[in-house]
Amino acid sequence: MGCGLCEVFCIAQHSKSKDLIKAYKKEHPRPLSRVRVEVDRPLSFSVQCRHCEDPPCVIACLSGAMHLDEETGLVIHDADKCMGCWTCVMVCPYGTIRVDVSGKVVAKCDLCQGFDVPACVANCPNEALVYQEVTP
Amino acid sequence: MPKYVIVGGSAGGIGAVEAIREVDPVGTITMISEEPSPQYSRPMISDYLSGEATLVKMKYRDDRFWEKNKVQALTARKAVGVNLTSKYVELDEGDRVGFEKLLIATGGKPFVPKMEGREKDGVFTFTDLSNAETLAAKVERGKRAVVIGGGLIGVSVTEALVKRGVKVTIVELKDRILNLILDAAASEIVEKVMRQAGVTIVTGQTVQRIEGRRDNDGAVVGVLLTNGEEIPCDLVVIAIGVIPRTELAVGTEIKMNRGILVDRFMRTSVADVYACGDVAEAYDFISERNSLLPLWPVAQLGGRVAGYNMAGKKTEYPGGTVMSALKYFDIPIISAGIAVSEESNGYDVLVDHHPARNLYKKIALKDDVIVGMTFVGDIEKAGIIFHLMKKHVHVRDFKEGLISENFGLVTIPAPLRKKLFMMGD
Numbered sequence: 001m002g003c004g005l006c007e008v009f010c011i012a013q014h015s016k017s018k019d020l021i022k023a024y025k026k027e028h029p030r031p032l033s034r035v036r037v038e039v040d041r042p043l044s045f046s047v048q049c050r051h052c053e054d055p056p057c058v059i060a061c062l063s064g065a066m067h068l069d070e071e072t073g074l075v076i077h078d079a080d081k082c083m084g085c086w087t088c089v090m091v092c093p094y095g096t097i098r099v100d101v102s103g104k105v106v107a108k109c110d111l112c113q114g115f116d117v118p119a120c121v122a123n124c125p126n127e128a129l130v131y132q133e134v135t136p
Numbered sequence: 137m138p139k140y141v142i143v144g145g146s147a148g149g150i151g152a153v154e155a156i157r158e159v160d161p162v163g164t165i166t167m168i169s170e171e172p173s174p175q176y177s178r179p180m181i182s183d184y185l186s187g188e189a190t191l192v193k194m195k196y197r198d199d200r201f202w203e204k205n206k207v208q209a210l211t212a213r214k215a216v217g218v219n220l221t222s223k224y225v226e227l228d229e230g231d232r233v234g235f236e237k238l239l240i241a242t243g244g245k246p247f248v249p250k251m252e253g254r255e256k257d258g259v260f261t262f263t264d265l266s267n268a269e270t271l272a273a274k275v276e277r278g279k280r281a282v283v284i285g286g287g288l289i290g291v292s293v294t295e296a297l298v299k300r301g302v303k304v305t306i307v308e309l310k311d312r313i314l315n316l317i318l319d320a321a322a323s324e325i326v327e328k329v330m331r332q333a334g335v336t337i338v339t340g341q342t343v344q345r346i347e348g349r350r351d352n353d354g355a356v357v358g359v360l361l362t363n364g365e366e367i368p369c370d371l372v373v374i375a376i377g378v379i380p381r382t383e384l385a386v387g388t389e390i391k392m393n394r395g396i397l398v399d400r401f402m403r404t405s406v407a408d409v410y411a412c413g414d415v416a417e418a419y420d421f422i423s424e425r426n427s428l429l430p431l432w433p434v435a436q437l438g439g440r441v442a443g444y445n446m447a448g449k450k451t452e453y454p455g456g457t458v459m460s461a462l463k464y465f466d467i468p469i470i471s472a473g474i475a476v477s478e479e480s481n482g483y484d485v486l487v488d489h490h491p492a493r494n495l496y497k498k499i500a501l502k503d504d505v506i507v508g509m510t511f512v513g514d515i516e517k518a519g520i521i522f523h524l525m526k527k528h529v530h531v532r533d534f535k536e537g538l539i540s541e542n543f544g545l546v547t548i549p550a551p552l553r554k555k556l557f558m559m560g561d
Contacts, residue, residue: 036516036544038544038545038546038547039542039546040542040544040546040547043546044546045545045546047544047545059151059433059436059437059440060432060433060436060437061433062177062179062180062196062432062433063177063179063180063193063194063196064177064195064196064197080193081193083177083179083180083183083189083193083463084463085179085461085462085463086461086462086463086468086469086470086515087432087433087461089461089468089470089515089516089518089519090459090461090470090472090515090518090519090522091433091459091519091522092519093519093520093522093523093556093557094519094520094545094557095516095517095518095519095520095544095545096519097519098516099468099515099516103466103468134558
């Protein structure tokens with residue numbers, strides 16, 4: 001239904017306080033949502049990193065910041081190593097790697113590591129977002 | 137005798153090691169590199185020069201990379217020849233390293249034209265860490281530099297020098313900078329922001345002579361342009377381009393054009409010998425021919441494909457193409473495929489241009505297939521377009537929307553979205 005709550009909770013999750021109100025009122029700049037709601041009525045959906053098995057962003061990364069986590073298989077981005085060259089943005093088929101608010105590095109979905117269910121899924125009021133493993 | 141020998145330890149060599157180890161955990165690998173510690177990010181040398189990246193940040197792979205992958209790393213060693221009949225690589229000091237499978241990933245070297253004065257003190261090239269370290273040591277606030285060449289390397293070194301307080305003049309032979317990867321409208325935006333940052337841009341000229349002090353040390357004092365104008369400076373950076381380092385293959389039966397020719401499996405014309413990266417001429421998925429593509433991601437991908445095939449996992453190279461992402465002077469740019477396309481040369485061109493806001497989007501189509509793309513300012517959806525281009529998708533039914541504000545996976549027709557992006561509704 002394109003309510004955008006996944007973006008709101010993603011912002012809160014990636015804020016310093018992890019608190020919705022504080023993230024929106026007190027944190028400047030406000031963190032960037034790692035998910036993007038796309039709307040073309042009547043259709044709408046939320047897009048975030050698919051954590052590809054053979055990720056083009058990892059192969060293309062110029063700095064080594066983007067990597068496949070050996071234990072979890074997630075595509076993880078190390079902002080401290082990122083040089084902000086935007087090569088990963090160019091090669092992501094889903095357009096889910098974003099220029100972060102600093103303009104210096106990228107930001108992407110980390111599937112809310114450390115939590116059982118990502119914030120976007122947990123807070124989707126219509127249960128449109130589900131969290132499951134798919135095999136291509 | 138090692139099973140695999142890789143000459144070159146940068147993007148291509150590293151990609152090959154990672155791929156080989158996915159398939160063959162035990163086969164012995166020897167890597168030969170002239171650099172003492174090659175596992176760093178070469179594209180990051182401009183960040184090193186500007187002071188934004190430390191040597192630690194520049195590590196593309198950590199220092200234990202070779203060890204962790206059980207690679208015998210012969211660093212600070214030079215491969216000087218190859219014997220394809222007896223299958224060995226000859227090193228400096230006469231050592232020989234035999235191989236079953238060989239990968240030539242020797243990269244490129246800066247092209248330095250025969251220019252009078254190029255040997256003077258204060259003249260630099262800018263492609264590897266040692267260049268960056270030497271130049272960084274000479275840089276001081278208030279110095280003046282002339283950068284020869286307005287391509288990717290020229291613009292990157294210019295930005296780094298500006299950040300260090302150097303007054304830069306960039307000299308480009310063609311009528312505009314970045315002319316190989318951007319069209320006129322996109323170049324104009326970059327030139328505008330560079331001028332705002334204090335850079336002087338001279339186009340349609342090159343340097344005919346680098347002038348040095350007459351007295352003792354011959355240090356650079358300026359350059360003489362082809363139109364006779366003199367530009368005083370303390371530093372000169374020659375950034376005209378890179379050429380393949382094909383020396384190992386010269387005089388052998390390995391087929392070459394400008395670079396070493398490889399097929400879709402990264403094999404050269406000689407059995408068990410592979411090549412990738414800046415030294416190779418591999419498949420370009422836009423021109424559908426082999427071409428030189430001296431780009432880091434292309435090298436890493438080519439290295440991976442070479443590695444898989446060397447280890448026996450037959451893998452087809454999907455191809456690369458001209459693909460550049462630029463971050464310089466705070467304007468994000470992504471440009472790939474055919475950058476300079478006009479309706480007059482048979483392309484269908486979609487454009488959205490807001491020069492005052494430094495925003496520009498252009499997509500070039502041929503027979504309703506995307507063959508070129510340029511995004512300046514707002515680059516978020518560029519990856520989706522790149523994917524459509526790479527997959528040669530027919531976009532006739534939705535092409536009007538490709539440059540719209542609302543474009544996204546959501547505006548791609550459902551059957552195609554499902555097929556290409558594995559997304560149902």
